[in-house]
Amino acid sequence: MLKTAPDESPAASGEMHARPEPVPADLGPAIHPLIDGERTAGTGRQVAIIDPSTGAPFARVACAGSDEIDQAAEAAARSSALWRSTPFKQRGEALHRLGLLIYEDRFNLAELIAREQGKPFVEALTLELLPALDHLRFITHRAGQYHGGLAVDPRHPYYAHKRAHYLYDALGVVALVTPSPLPFAVPLIQTAAALAMGNAIVLKPSELAPLCALRMGELCEQAGFPAGVVNIVPAFPEDALRLVAHAKIDKVFVTGGLIAGQSVMATAGCTPRPVVLALGGKHASVVAGDADVERAARGIVWGALANCGQNCGAIERVYVEERVASKFLERVLAEVDKLIVGEAMDDGVDVGPMITEGHRREIHRQVTDAVDQGAKLLRGGVMPAGGGFFYPPTVLLKPPHDCGLMQEETPGPVIPIVVVESMERAILLANECDYALTASGWTKSAESAGRLMEGLQAGVVTINDVLYSFGEPAATWSGYRKSGMGQNHGTPGLREMSRQRFVSFDPATAEAPVFAFPYDDAAATIARASIDHLHAPRPLRRLRALIRLVRLKRFRARISARGVIFAKKRQVR
Numbered sequence: 001m002l003k004t005a006p007d008e009s010p011a012a013s014g015e016m017h018a019r020p021e022p023v024p025a026d027l028g029p030a031i032h033p034l035i036d037g038e039r040t041a042g043t044g045r046q047v048a049i050i051d052p053s054t055g056a057p058f059a060r061v062a063c064a065g066s067d068e069i070d071q072a073a074e075a076a077a078r079s080s081a082l083w084r085s086t087p088f089k090q091r092g093e094a095l096h097r098l099g100l101l102i103y104e105d106r107f108n109l110a111e112l113i114a115r116e117q118g119k120p121f122v123e124a125l126t127l128e129l130l131p132a133l134d135h136l137r138f139i140t141h142r143a144g145q146y147h148g149g150l151a152v153d154p155r156h157p158y159y160a161h162k163r164a165h166y167l168y169d170a171l172g173v174v175a176l177v178t179p180s181p182l183p184f185a186v187p188l189i190q191t192a193a194a195l196a197m198g199n200a201i202v203l204k205p206s207e208l209a210p211l212c213a214l215r216m217g218e219l220c221e222q223a224g225f226p227a228g229v230v231n232i233v234p235a236f237p238e239d240a241l242r243l244v245a246h247a248k249i250d251k252v253f254v255t256g257g258l259i260a261g262q263s264v265m266a267t268a269g270c271t272p273r274p275v276v277l278a279l280g281g282k283h284a285s286v287v288a289g290d291a292d293v294e295r296a297a298r299g300i301v302w303g304a305l306a307n308c309g310q311n312c313g314a315i316e317r318v319y320v321e322e323r324v325a326s327k328f329l330e331r332v333l334a335e336v337d338k339l340i341v342g343e344a345m346d347d348g349v350d351v352g353p354m355i356t357e358g359h360r361r362e363i364h365r366q367v368t369d370a371v372d373q374g375a376k377l378l379r380g381g382v383m384p385a386g387g388g389f390f391y392p393p394t395v396l397l398k399p400p401h402d403c404g405l406m407q408e409e410t411p412g413p414v415i416p417i418v419v420v421e422s423m424e425r426a427i428l429l430a431n432e433c434d435y436a437l438t439a440s441g442w443t444k445s446a447e448s449a450g451r452l453m454e455g456l457q458a459g460v461v462t463i464n465d466v467l468y469s470f471g472e473p474a475a476t477w478s479g480y481r482k483s484g485m486g487q488n489h490g491t492p493g494l495r496e497m498s499r500q501r502f503v504s505f506d507p508a509t510a511e512a513p514v515f516a517f518p519y520d521d522a523a524a525t526i527a528r529a530s531i532d533h534l535h536a537p538r539p540l541r542r543l544r545a546l547i548r549l550v551r552l553k554r555f556r557a558r559i560s561a562r563g564v565i566f567a568k569k570r571q572v573r
Helices: 066-084 088-104 106-117 121-147 185-196 211-223 237-245 258-269 293-309 322-337 357-372 423-431 446-455 490-496 521-535 539-551 553-558 561-566
Strands: 046-051 056-062 150-152 163-170 173-177 200-204 230-232 251-255 275-278 283-287 315-321 376-379 394-397 414-420 438-442 460-463 498-505
Touching (some): 088 106, 185 200, 185 251, 185 490, 200 237, 237 258, 315 322, 322 394, 322 414, 414 423, 521 539, 539 561
Antiparallel strands (some): 163 498
């Protein structure tokens, strides 16, 4: 069990610092940025990588300096021309080799994730490596379908003979800015999508957990990706803006917090260049009166506390109908009491530490403020003694709707529960938030499930399950309001990694386009008759217009009248 530190004030809070300075000298050689297939000097500040389970540094990284960030963007731009012209079969083979290398190294990777980020070893396998491999397989298969273009079914009868399709071209150079909660899965999935669509990438991982991204870069080299296609530049947030503003960057993908997203968007907007933002969440989970309470309690406890609550899709608010509230609370507390908190590599550990001391203090501040404002603390809520950045699983009842715990991001092991009189009230409260990334509901009724899916305003809504959509390769990951813009994952995510173009070929022999010059009496007749033929509400008027058209020599010379007569009318009404 965790113990309360006797000298810790309940109101203790702290700024969320990056890493302590100076970096200890006894950590061995620094790990350097990967640029254009080589390890560079790392001319920026050095950072100590802390094991959250102990609070002790175990490695150091030399961050990229300004010149190296420019160098990475230039290298990616040079390599992108070659990579985008590489046949997709070869790109797919490289991605397949990458998947095999990840599988072969899965246990070492899981240990690295556990040590660098703090999630338990088993969780590193299930929440990072398994989704990474699943997405990689999906991306490799689905990107091939886009390689030759997607056919377009013409809807206009006059153009039904044309052969049209969408081409999905590579963007060029994609900048990726990724966070610490999923230090391997997020960079890997986005990198794979970018590479599959023919782009080169420059990746700036979180300065709190850059080792996983650097290891991914090494695996990409081993898989045979050309030098310069994958560039990894550990850097501090202020240095990321230099990357975003670089002239060689074609699109920016940011996964992180609101402030980071706002800064990147403002910088990119001055260029201008497109941005996809996957920002914070405030997942609301609604327990309907007819829910399977056992299942809901187990799902919500896991959805709130997995990765110590440090997921943007983690449950951060729970609304339960009062007719099942008592039983639900009993089951939640029973589930929480069974959890084992400990070091990430210890056997049987369910909940590991938080990523930094600053994050831990911020969570404790939110919990303390909620209690001060009237919330009832049922479990946890104390700062533990000892090493590491641990915080106990915490359950609160009836926190005020407007307190920080219910409105701000709470990336920590906290379950705030509010009892409501109806599901409609729960949906209303769930939607009264600036964040709209993910939400969930729990019910046995298909009718109630429909009401929840329609009513909960979030980019992802799951009923009787939680967190799984991140691991489902076909599911998109998107939010709105302060949770972001654009799409990640699934086929929409692949499209975001490309430039869509419409192209067509007309194989018919014709003197000119049907509506081309001269604008004489014949043109006026074609214009009037075309509108009547295609849009008149009465069938007889449409038929008379068609007869007028086929009698005109110019119309017959410019379009296949027979095709118009016999073509299936497919325009959208």
